[in-house]
Amino acid sequence: MKNKTNLFLFTSLVxxxxxxxxxxxxxxxRVGDLSVNEQQDGDFQVCNEDRIFQYYxxxxxxxxxxxxxxxxxxxxxxxxxxxNPGLITARFIVNCNGDTGxxxxxxxxxDLKEIKVNSENIKKIKSAVLLLQHWNxxxxxxxxxxxxxxxxxxxxxxxxxxx
Amino acid sequence: xxxxxxxxxxxxxxxxxxxxxxxxxxYNIAADLQGSFLSQNLFEILKFQDPxxxxxxxxxxxxxxxxxxxxxxxxxxDQAVDLNPKVHLGYRGYMKLRFLRDFKGxxxxxxxxxxxxxxxxxxxxxxxxxxxxxESYFGLKDYKKAKAYFEKSIExxxxxxxxxQAYVYAGICEYKMNKPAEAIVFYQKAIEQSKxxxxxxxxxxxxxxxxxxxxxxxxxxxxxxxxxxxxRNDGYNEYLNEVYKKDIELLKKRFK
Numbered sequence: 302m303k304n305k306t307n308l309f310l311f312t313s314l315v316x317x318x319x320x321x322x323x324x325x326x327x328x329x330x331r332v333g334d335l336s337v338n339e340q341q342d343g344d345f346q347v348c349n350e351d352r353i354f355q356y357y358x359x360x361x362x363x364x365x366x367x368x369x370x371x372x373x374x375x376x377x378x379x380x381x382x383x384x385n386p387g388l389i390t391a392r393f394i395v396n397c398n399g400d401t402g403x404x405x406x407x408x409x410x411x412d413l414k415e416i417k418v419n420s421e422n423i424k425k426i427k428s429a430v431l432l433l434q435h436w437n438x439x440x441x442x443x444x445x446x447x448x449x450x451x452x453x454x455x456x457x458x459x460x461x462x463x464x
Numbered sequence: 465x466x467x468x469x470x471x472x473x474x475x476x477x478x479x480x481x482x483x484x485x486x487x488x489x490x491y492n493i494a495a496d497l498q499g500s501f502l503s504q505n506l507f508e509i510l511k512f513q514d515p516x517x518x519x520x521x522x523x524x525x526x527x528x529x530x531x532x533x534x535x536x537x538x539x540x541x542d543q544a545v546d547l548n549p550k551v552h553l554g555y556r557g558y559m560k561l562r563f564l565r566d567f568k569g570x571x572x573x574x575x576x577x578x579x580x581x582x583x584x585x586x587x588x589x590x591x592x593x594x595x596x597x598x599e600s601y602f603g604l605k606d607y608k609k610a611k612a613y614f615e616k617s618i619e620x621x622x623x624x625x626x627x628x629q630a631y632v633y634a635g636i637c638e639y640k641m642n643k644p645a646e647a648i649v650f651y652q653k654a655i656e657q658s659k660x661x662x663x664x665x666x667x668x669x670x671x672x673x674x675x676x677x678x679x680x681x682x683x684x685x686x687x688x689x690x691x692x693x694x695x696r697n698d699g700y701n702e703y704l705n706e707v708y709k710k711d712i713e714l715l716k717k718r719f720k
Contacts, residue, residue, distance in 0.1 A: 309468045310465075310468040313468045314468075314471055317475045320479070327505055328497075328500055329501075330500065331499045331501065332504065332527040332528055332531055333499070333532065355531065357699040357700055360699065365708055365710050366702055366706065368706065368708055407532065407533065409535050413534055415535050450532035452532070454565055462565060
């Protein structure tokens with residue numbers, strides 16, 4: 302009898318622990334979270350790894366908006382050649398100091414299927430975005446980190462638009 | 465024994481909630497927790513239990529698209545469209561227009577939606593379909609067609625319901641087609657509807673400046689500046705005709 306009770310206790314404990322742990326894990330993970338990769342991200346730091354907001358939660362933006370981004374970097378990227386029409390979508394973090402890092406990219410064709418993009422071109426896109434120096438100042442940004450999304454629209458093998 | 469029973473009860477309640485509580489309740493919780501993996505798992509369970517329910521696929525897609533994961537987002541949205549095209553085609557077109565700037569793709573969805581709902585003016589995501597078509601042609605720089613759809617939107621919506629930006633866009637189209645006089649008429653109509661229409665003031669200031677009518681140009685540039693906080697913007701994306709402080713500053717510099 303005692304053995305059975307112990308088994309019951311043990312099983313219920315394990316099951317409830319596993320469930321709680323699973324729920325805890327699920328509620329902490331979010332669509333679009335970017336995990337750290339020191340090799341790729343260098344010394345880029347966020348202020349609070351557990352509290353990175355989405356751009357639309359904080360109105361994270363560049364001074365002068367997307368238009369200013371386009372004006373500052375499109376001309377540097379217009380010479381790049383691509384193979385397919387579609388979108389290159391960069392997702393990255395604007396940290397609490399207004400610095401950008403942890404860049405990750407997804408590329409899709411016009412049917413929204415994933416495509417491969419020449420890594421040299423991706424590098425050039427990244428260096429162009431790193432030139433942008435006027436992200437929401439820390440005061441405006443209320444000292445939080447947030448994710449940002451920037452799309453590079455490819456048509457006729459060239460970057461046509463950034464938004 | 466008591467502890468074990470309580471722990472078991474706890475587990476049973478969680479499992480009951482995840483698998484057997486009313487689907488609508490779980491759907492609402494999943495929607496409220498948008499973006500969390502818990503929400504995504506709830507959607508997966510709901511889809512498994514009710515694979516024909518288009519709303520689940522639609523709602524699940526939202527977090528992916530807002531966060532730039534369009535492949536996954538549109539996979540889900542496409543499933544929603546396949547299950548119930550009348551309800552989701554308009555939204556998919558809207559997303560292609562505003563989130564992807566895929567103007568041709570957006571137009572395809574709007575046209576297909578129209579064919580499914582004859583004699584009915586659809587309103588994808590609450591915006592008039594003709595306005596959205598106008599915006600798509602505007603994006604394609606086909607200003608003639610764009611203007612025609614903005615006019616159609618103005619006509620079918622009537623002055624009470626029309627989006628003021630339909631006048632603004634129609635004005636920009638006229639301007640782009642070298643018809644500044646016609647553009648002025650549209651911009652004025654926008655301002656008649658609301659004096660806070662920054663985009664129309666800026667458009668007018670620019671045309672008056674080109675006509676060397678500095679007095680009117682200054683009036684409208686000042687109004688654009690004064691009402692700047694009323695400009696049309698959106699937390700997710702930049703509008704195609706979005707105006708910025710710098711546009712007004714640059715225009716004002718040209719007065720000197």
